[in-house]
Amino acid sequence: MTIRPEYEDLTIGVVALQGSFAKHAFSMGKLGIKSRAVREPADLKLIDALILPGGESTTMTLLLENEGLWEPMNEALETLPVFGTCAGAILLGQQIDDERVRCFNKIDYKAERNAYGRQIESFSTALVIPSMLDHDFHAIFIRAPKFRDIKPNVMSLAVFGADPVLLRQGNVLVASFHPELTEDPGIHKYFVDEIVLKSR
């Protein structure tokens, strides 16, 4: 794959407190895009967009708060394009009714944690994402959330059964599954081409 010249001066921040952050950095690397681990507030000044990875939303909430990252990140997300997967998607939505998790209210839904059940209900499936890819996307769902109370201003890009699983609202992109676990960087590419580059 040839690297697009527009990618050269981009740096995508990946919140690297816990979870699948290394996999997201690897997905960006496949596109020839640099990434930077975000573990303290100063890191937020050095990036063009942010990824909130999969992991445990309770653990991430605690680490974000303990490290003084929650407030600066909340502020940065007013303008910074962001992509959240699974736990990251839970955190980007409206505040859920669970005091163990603190949400950023950047996209209009409430996530229901572990909505498919425990690990034994985890699965993979082929998703059709017509506005994004000319091929099916192999999607891995791990103790995945469902998006509830989705407002009309939120665009659904893919569904599994009756449930929207890939959503966009302005500069915010979220997946209830894990594109970072798949070889195919197609969704990461969409995030960069359609959101990050167009917001500059």
Added chain:
Amino acid sequence: MTNELFEVKTGLAEMLKGGVIMDVTTPEQAKIAEQAGAVAVMALERIPADIRRDGGIARASDPKMIKEIQRAVSIPVMAKCRIGHFAEAQILEALEIDYIDESEVLTPADEANHIWKHDFKTPFVCGATNLAEALRRIGEGAALIRTKGEPGTGNIVEAVRHMRTINTEMANLSTMRTDELMAAAKKMGAPFHLVVQVAKTGKLPVPNFSAGGIATPADASLMMQLGAETIFVGSGIFKSENSEAMAKAIVQAATFYDKPDKLAEISEGLGKAMKGLDMVEIKPEDRMQDRGW
């Protein structure tokens, strides 16, 4: 749609990376663990230090206790079965445990065979002391490997030995010519296709965690700098003077394992870590790491 696929099993382990999995024996302890930032809890009746002290046969936990812990927390709940005891594993699967640990901490049920883990939808974690043992477990279907260390000792020396051994053996494989790998597999007693895979990639085909003797934030940092992607803490938390502070500190240490300044802050004023055991105090027949093969 399918959920038998191996990637779904290793996928959960990917989500646990950079985190701490804590042994808990009650719903109250499970809540403390979750509030301290644990990415998962291991539900068991007695922590390894107490199993070691009490003696007798250590078996899988009472389903009632496991269910109470599942109800108490929202993070994944793991549980242990005896090595080779596939009926205990079937029961844990029926309870919808998120990960089954086929563990040397419990008394082995089969001296010859480990569980055929491909038969289960629930993913398995298994301990290993060297690369061949890790690859045999992966061959049987383990989706996650951890060092065995010496459980219940608060002594990191065995976990270090196991992690360094696995690293050295992987490095050795990656320097070999392809025509040497069959002989290597024969000598190691490991599945050939996995030997080839490690030789090519230089790493295990599943996530690589560490357990057995981790008692302080510095221990967690040490294991992660040696290549562990996540830390299991058994007795180290609830045998320490201030469990809540120790739990929180080890969680932070798993994130900032490569930042000594930060670790110095994290390690301050935690109270006494668990007392621990020197390896010379343990009789050879009491070594848990020698269970399984």
